[in-house]
Amino acid sequence: MNRKAARQAIEAVHNFVLATHVRPDGDALGSLFGLARILTQMGKQAVCYLEEMPTEVHSVLAAGLRLETDIDRIHTFAGECGQDIMGICLDCGDMARLGKNGAVLREIKPFLVIDHHQGNSGFGDLHWIEPHRSSTGEMVYDLAVELGAAEELSLEAAECLYTAIVTDTGSFQYNCTSAHTLAVASRLLNRGVKPALISERLYDNASFGSLQLMQLVLSTLQTFFDDQVAVIQVSRKMLETTGTDYEDCDGLINFPRSIKGVRAAVFLKERKDDEVSVSIRAKGDCDVAWAAAQFGGGGHKNAAGFRLHGSSMEQVRDMLLPVLEQALRQGSL
Structure with a gap:
């Protein structure tokens, strides 16, 4: 309609x-x-x-x-x-x-x-x-x-x-x-x-704890495929240490996305009940909705995500990277 x-x-x-x-x-x-x-x-x-x-x-x-x-x-x-x-x-x-x-x-x-x-x-x-x-x-x-x-x-x-x-x-x-x-x-x-x-x-309403959280999250930064994909992650322990919540993670994915040459940024979040949520952001003609859809997720061309149960952040990262590599080869990213 x-x-x-x-x-x-x-x-x-x-x-x-x-x-x-x-x-x-x-x-x-x-x-x-x-x-x-x-x-x-x-x-x-x-x-x-x-x-x-x-x-x-x-x-x-x-x-x-x-x-x-x-x-x-x-x-x-x-x-x-x-x-x-x-x-x-x-x-x-x-x-x-x-x-x-x-x-x-x-x-x-x-x-x-x-x-x-x-x-x-x-x-x-x-x-x-x-x-x-x-x-x-x-x-x-x-x-x-x-x-x-x-x-x-x-x-x-x-x-x-x-x-x-x-x-x-x-x-x-x-x-x-x-x-x-x-x-x-x-x-x-x-x-x-x-x-x-x-x-x-x-x-413009950041707390001191959220800045400490930013420091910890950015310390996890990794890049793959000739620096075309950047990955960061946040653990529940990081949130506990800094006295913050997932709300304080908003916007952090924009830092790896802003790196010159990076075409897609990934943010892995460890949640309760053995769940990992994944946010993917891209720029230019990058289409990350296809990658998210391979794991039952979805979204938009430049912004997508999904959730998985029963896997660690590292396991989810290792499952996602081959999909992003395939997308890079096929021109989806």
Whole structure:
């Protein structure tokens, strides 16, 4: 479907449950809260579901919105709304990424998926998917235009969508940044968004511990294939030693990515329950979504990832490197 069909579906309903993927990033939360504000502005009722409350960095975006982490309350709300309800999933590439309560959320019908991940095959009753977009936040702005809500977009909604866009474009550095992306950003600035304020909120709030963590993580730097692939990693022990959390790892992958000659950067994160999460970032024409897909993951051309259980970071690295080598030979990177 296109955004016109999405608009028609939304206009026919008064109540909404909005959700996004687990461990949401700036695009996921910015899109989620931005759309919630747009729907509220239109006189509709919107409830945002998250498995966990947003981090301190993003909590300001949710001020004044109805957030729920209790799936039972979502179930009760849906029951009270009867047939006058819609579920909307934002920035989520597949059903599994909805998390442990995805099946309950999926019971809300109709269920609309709005996303820009290229591997998304459309798991909702309705789906508006455009992989060429810079971000889901960009799509939500266009939806606001379609709904006639863009001209009166609140500053709070505009800040949410700008955060979504600036996050997923790497501050407008990635190839996914288009002329339309910059035009949308310009319109958000016209609604009062101050880029310096958003940048400070996202990137200029480091703690002393996070700098110590950066030192430890960068000490793990390794390069492969004539320095075309760079790998860093973070262990749970590093987090414990520095008194930090995974939130403090945000942005560290940009350091190996910035090395001259590096075409793809990999960040391995040791998590609880014997799980390793992998983030891959590339530049230029590098397509890392293909590499992530070999391990059941996905993402975008220049930004992708996956998770594996039952292997150490070193084992995951050793499994991933041949795939990246193959991609290098085949020209996928």
